[in-house]
Amino acid sequence: MDAITIVGGGIAGLALAATIDPDRFHVSVHEQRNTLPTVETSLAMWPEAQQALDSVGILPVIRAAGSGFDAMALRDASGKALIRAEVSGVIGVSRTDLLRHLDAAVPESVTRVSGAVTSLPAAGLLVGADGVHSVVRRAAWGPRARERLSPYLALRGIISEPVPADTAGEYWGRGELFGIAPASRQRTYWYASYRSDLGPAGIDVAAALALTRHRFSGKAAGIGRILAAAAPEGTLAQRIWTVPALGRYARERTVLVGDAAHGMTPNLGRGACEALIDAVTLAQLLNSRPLPEALTAYNRRRVLRSQALRLASSAMTRLVLTESAQPLRDRILSLAGRLSRAA
Numbered sequence: 001m002d003a004i005t006i007v008g009g010g011i012a013g014l015a016l017a018a019t020i021d022p023d024r025f026h027v028s029v030h031e032q033r034n035t036l037p038t039v040e041t042s043l044a045m046w047p048e049a050q051q052a053l054d055s056v057g058i059l060p061v062i063r064a065a066g067s068g069f070d071a072m073a074l075r076d077a078s079g080k081a082l083i084r085a086e087v088s089g090v091i092g093v094s095r096t097d098l099l100r101h102l103d104a105a106v107p108e109s110v111t112r113v114s115g116a117v118t119s120l121p122a123a124g125l126l127v128g129a130d131g132v133h134s135v136v137r138r139a140a141w142g143p144r145a146r147e148r149l150s151p152y153l154a155l156r157g158i159i160s161e162p163v164p165a166d167t168a169g170e171y172w173g174r175g176e177l178f179g180i181a182p183a184s185r186q187r188t189y190w191y192a193s194y195r196s197d198l199g200p201a202g203i204d205v206a207a208a209l210a211l212t213r214h215r216f217s218g219k220a221a222g223i224g225r226i227l228a229a230a231a232p233e234g235t236l237a238q239r240i241w242t243v244p245a246l247g248r249y250a251r252e253r254t255v256l257v258g259d260a261a262h263g264m265t266p267n268l269g270r271g272a273c274e275a276l277i278d279a280v281t282l283a284q285l286l287n288s289r290p291l292p293e294a295l296t297a298y299n300r301r302r303v304l305r306s307q308a309l310r311l312a313s314s315a316m317t318r319l320v321l322t323e324s325a326q327p328l329r330d331r332i333l334s335l336a337g338r339l340s341r342a343a
């Protein structure tokens with residue numbers, strides 16, 4: 001039986017381990033984290049990612065626990081809705097729930113190894129599912145594929161209150177973003193992003209939260225309410241890293257999935273979705289074709305699409321967090337909103 005070593009038991013690694021045929025491969029998953037993330041956050045799951053969850057066999061439980069994004073609005077910093085949108089088909093999913101259900105879907109035949117991988121195994125197929133700071137990518141793709149630090153800080157968390165009336169949506173200010181969305185169990189998911197030189201490692205969450213409260217003070221009332229309720233222990237603060245363009249995700253006996261392959265800015269809400277699609281696509285190809293053919297087909301199916309999303313996400317980040325073009329952007333959005341209402 002062929003061996004597959006998966007480095008990283010996050011969203012991509014677990015989805016892959018859950019869908020590879022255990023009768024054809026001996027799979028091991030190495031994960032450095034001992035527990036599920038302690039701070040709960042939410043992930044937008046687009047329809048294609050829901051299909052991937054269906055292939056893993058966990059779509060019904062994820063849907064049952066998820067929340068809808070029905071009435072969202074794109075707003076200016078004061079909270080005025082520029083465009084209102086019915087977002088159909090996208091669900092909000094707790095990252096912890098997703099990891100728990102993916103973990104439960106992994107067959108018992110898969111070997112679990114705890115601890116950080118530092119030296120890479122030589123035999124069998126090696127899968128880098130180890131996120132944006134991937135050791136597998138660094139070893140096989142070299143220093144030019146090193147992750148890059150963006151100038152942006154992201155904070156996010158869930159508060160135990162339902163979304164305040166008419167506040168859901170994204171608030172685009174001058175060089176700053178705030179998001180408010182429903183989370184499961186009648187709670188509210190919030191996120192904020194802006195340029196910052198905090199970190200990149202060891203960010204003091206309480207200080208970052210205080211800075212964020214100061215930055216958004218006097219802006220929309222809904223933002224103030226949510227930031228007042230947010231506590232440091234329920235907040236995640238991190239700098240955003242991305243992976244440069246890669247022309248291939250598989251070479252010889254090494255293959256990358258998820259953020260290890262295409263870590264992107266979070267503004268399209270696609271990273272975890274693409275990680276799931278990578279994993280399920282790779283598993284289906286490995287289960288049904290000889291290895292070299294499966295890896296060639298994986299490159300063909302996944303690289304262009306995920307690289308296009310990576311670029312689109314960066315473009316979106318520049319648009320959302322622009323400073324100099326903010327007045328023009330808001331005038332165009334306002335006009336687009338008026339036109340769509342008139343239509």
Ligand SMILES: Cc1cc2nc3c(=O)[nH]c(=O)nc-3n(C[C@H](O)[C@H](O)[C@H](O)COP(=O)(O)OP(=O)(O)OC[C@H]3O[C@@H](n4cnc5c(N)ncnc54)[C@H](O)[C@@H]3O)c2cc1C
Pocket residue numbers: 007008009010011012013030031032033042043044045115116117118129130131132133134135154155156191240257258259260266269270271272273274275
């Ligand atoms: C602010 C923000 C908001 C986001 N919102 C969304 C969203 O709404 N929708 C969406 O689809 N995506 C979103 N994303 C992106 C999403 O979080 C990532 O794309 C997703 O987590 C990638 O999954 P992954 O399994 O590839 O990597 P990761 O989640 O990073 O998992 C990698 C795993 O590998 C382990 N690991 C790393 N190195 C080693 C090692 N050497 N040895 C052993 N284990 C190792 C880690 O502990 C981790 O468990 C967001 C990201 C951010 C930052």
